[in-house]
Amino acid sequence: MRRLGLILLLAVSLCTPAQAGAAERSAPASAEFQQFLQAIWPLAQAKGVRRETFDAALQGLEPDPAAPTAASKQAEFDKPLSAYLAEAVSAQRIQRGRAALKQWDADLVRIEPRFGVPREILVATFGVESDYGRAQDGKDLIRSLATLAFKRQDRALFLDEFVSALVILDKGEVPRARLTGSWAGAMGGPQFIPSAYLKYAVSADGSAFPDIWGRPQDSLASIANFLRQSGWRPGLPWGIEVILPQNFDFASLHRSFADFANLGVVSADKSPLPSAGEATLFLPSGAQGPAFLLSENYWVLKQYNNSDSYAVSLGLLADRIKGEPGLRGHWPAGEVFLSRTQKAEIQSLLEKLGFYKGSIDGRFGQASRDAIHDFQIGVKVAPADGYGSMDVLRRLREAADGSVQ
Incomplete structure (x- = not known):
């Protein structure tokens, strides 16, 4: 489980109408739900939540009978990378990303040097997470997380995030009507869960309230803050597509960029490899498919979502938004993807x-x-x-x- 935890949270899927109906028929009594929530007060109090905030949030709160409790398959792990990339790095997403780069240029001029994360990485993350702010769920976050905390008492994560949502409310910056997100608590343009919002959300102009729901500039600044705090190293690419020489020495998948260059590895676009830094050779379809050298920053992208398909697609989308061409390597014909x-x-x-x-x-x-x-x-x-x-x-x-x- 990586720091942000979005893999675990976003794996929760919507129920079908039939499932929702069954859940409604078997929903526990409101009294039992309220009893569970009232028992949370010591946890909320320990986090500094005022009693009046706690009582106001819980007043009249009913469990949502349609809230899902089962996890679905995750495309990041259940699809070949080639198929995942076709959707994640689509022509439309690239086009929208380039338009976003121009639209928010004045803001990115300030955000990029402030955090040291390239603007194309910020825009690509914004695009992958919420389609540049277009795809934001509008569920009442307090109700959704309270329901999941109650239904899934085996998963302390939901309880922790419910308490974090109460902390956000108690600060008084985000009105209850504004505190919306997915069933699992992913909010706004960066799709931050409440604990991540408290730790990483910042405003682009220095105002007290980071509005990741309505201000794309705040979403971009918050993404930049998350990546920088997670260890992003300015000046290093996320990774580079490379071409391996014939009879390449596979004795190790981990070497410095300089060592890989000395072994005859070259970038696919013939540009020089970085002169410093450690790299990992990644062959997502084996030696017959595309090859990448991953830098330390690649593992930072995986802090957002601990999936290679996610991180590679985000990096390649950023490259395309910047204006670089697509992959040079070819996926092997007839590749068998293991279950x-x-x-x-x-x-x-x-x-x-x-x-x-x-x-x-x-x-x-x-x-x-x-x-x-x-x-x-x-x-x-x-x-x-x-x-x-x-x-x-x-x-x-x-x-x-x-x-x-």
Whole structure:
């Protein structure tokens, strides 16, 4: 779980009408709901919420029978990157991003040097999160989070975010009618959850109230503040598409940019690689597909949403908004995308063989790729690209059965 936690929260999906009806019929009595909420008072008080704010927020509050309680599939983890990019970096989104870059140029002139985050990254994040402010849900955040905190008492996250929403109300800057968002609490242009709003939201002009619902400039400044506080390093790209030389040495996926350059790696547009900084080689479809060198800033983008598909698409959208061309590399024809069950089996087998110590969740991140790479090196598979494939799964099964010599 990364700092902002949007993956977990935004995985909650809307119910169908039939599900909503069933939920309404089985909804607990209002008295039980109120009893649960009243028990929260010590937590709210500890956060500095005044009693009058607490009572006013809860007065007449009823649970929302249509509030979802089940998580849906997440496209970030359940689609090949090539398919995800086709939607996330669409021609329309690029066009709107370039228009936004011009529209808010005067504001970005001030925001960019203030936080050290490139303007195209800020605009791209704004575009991915809320379609440049167009896609904002209007649910009553207090009611939504109170309902989810009640229905999902196994998930302390919803309770914590409900209390954070009360803190926002208590500050008196955001009227109750303005405090709106998604079922799961994602608010405004940056899609901040309440705790993130309290920590990262800032106004572009220095005013006290960061209006991420109605002022795009505040959304952009808040995104910039989040990324900078999360460790963004000015002067480094998020990543670079590269071309690997023939017979590339796959002994390590982690080297400095200078070391990769010395091994013959060149950027796809022939521009020089950064002279300083560490990089990670990322081959989302294996050695036959596009190749990227990821900088430290890539992992900062993943603080927003802990998904490689999300972070790569955001970075590539920023590049296109800036005016750079699309990918030069080609996706392999007939690529077989593993199911989450198959990925979980790979993780489990890697763990059994001593290569992996992470979560068995069927979601490949860098820890999984590094473990696959180490296994490939161990059994002398070439190229050792860290890519989870059916061949890797087969070899792991054989190794776990003791059949690999």
